Amino acid sequence: MSFARVRALVVVGLLAVLALVFVVVAIVRDTQSNAGTGKGCPKGWPLADVALHEPKEVKINVYNATDEPGRAGSVADDFRNRKFQVAKVGNATSGFDGVAVLRFGPKGVGGAHLLRAYFLDNAERQFDINRKDDAVDVVLGNSFQQLATTTEVNQSLGDLGSPVAPAGTCPAPSDK
Template sequence: MSFARVRALVVVGGLAVVALVFVVVALVKDTQSNAGSGEGCPSDWPRADVTLRESKDVKINVLNATDRPGLAGTVADDFRNRNFQVKKEATQKKQIDDVAVLRYGPKGVSSAHLLRAYFLDNAEYEYDVKREDDVVDVVLGGGFQQLATTTEVNQSLGDLGAPVAPPGTCPMPIED
């Protein structure tokens, strides 16, 4: 074996040892091991579900707050075709001008986050800390045109990042 090969093996071996030391130090000194677990939160604060859901796990009510008849049914069908669990479709008497309003409680935080992407983050949000179910009310307003395409939803989710617990709540402990 030539001197150049021995020298190259020594350099590569040394780099491997240095990389291993860095990995061990990073794991031992990790200060974020409990991040997102809700530790350190007051016990009387509600726990918000911040685990991003798939559409098949999201329950919604679709409400029409426009003067366009049948809008709730049409959009509910669009959501069903995208594997959402549509619980109810109805008409709301009070009309709104927004694209949509998402109403949810602590258990619906992650579901509302996913739905934000279907409206390209143009929906208004009404968080109710006292709401105890995991259903999100999707109230369609006068500014609504259509739901985003799959590609647009994926891009919007990338822009939105991970769900965040609203003020006054703590994230639910992460399940293993």
Template structure:
């Protein structure tokens, strides 16, 4: 049988738990800062940067050869196609000594972020605020050897974290 002191203690603990639950529910319902981080610091007229991390099947890329190796863009575009990317075009580009250069605009921020993982975050990024399409140019450089494996890509994405909007843009999801 419970003593009066124990019953009283259980009642007090129960009431405190109930008050805490009510307080949490009210705080969540009345929260006015749900999207505060999404547009914090955005200036009027800044382009909207799509920071949605895309699936490969949603990413359109141009694969360009920035090396002296003949046919590299075609070979690597086949590798990207096997990984479900949409290849818009292949071709040659000015030579570069980098592993790769990723050129993209505000609509391609999330796509470029995904592609960085395929180069283990060793690709140079070239953001162009004037670019209006979501396609990412992948310029393969003379230091390029191969694309990362699926496991390496997943580890690299974990290291990279979430896509971040470039300076001078407003981050949005699923534009």
């Protein structure tokens, strides 16, 4: 074996050892190993479900705040056709001129994030830290036209990114 080959093998071996040491040190000194698990969360803060759920896992209540009677029922049927769990359908107490309002608590953060995509991120969000259920209330406003198509929902989810825990909550550990 020539001297040039030996020298090349020594250099490559040294680089491999340095890379291995670097990786081990990075893993051992990782300070983000508890990120997203709720560890280190201030005592008493609720855990927010920040997992992005499939429609069949999301429970919703649909309320009509438009001038058009029966709008909640038709939109609830659209949501059922898209595999959402529709629990309640009814009328809101007052009118609303926007597209929609999504009302949810810490257990409904992931579901509300998915629903934002169905309204192309034009729905107002109202987070209630004291709410205990995992359902999301969808209040339809006078500016509502229709739900987004599957392609539009997927594009909107890409634009929205991952769900984020609202202020005053900590991300819950993911079961998936």
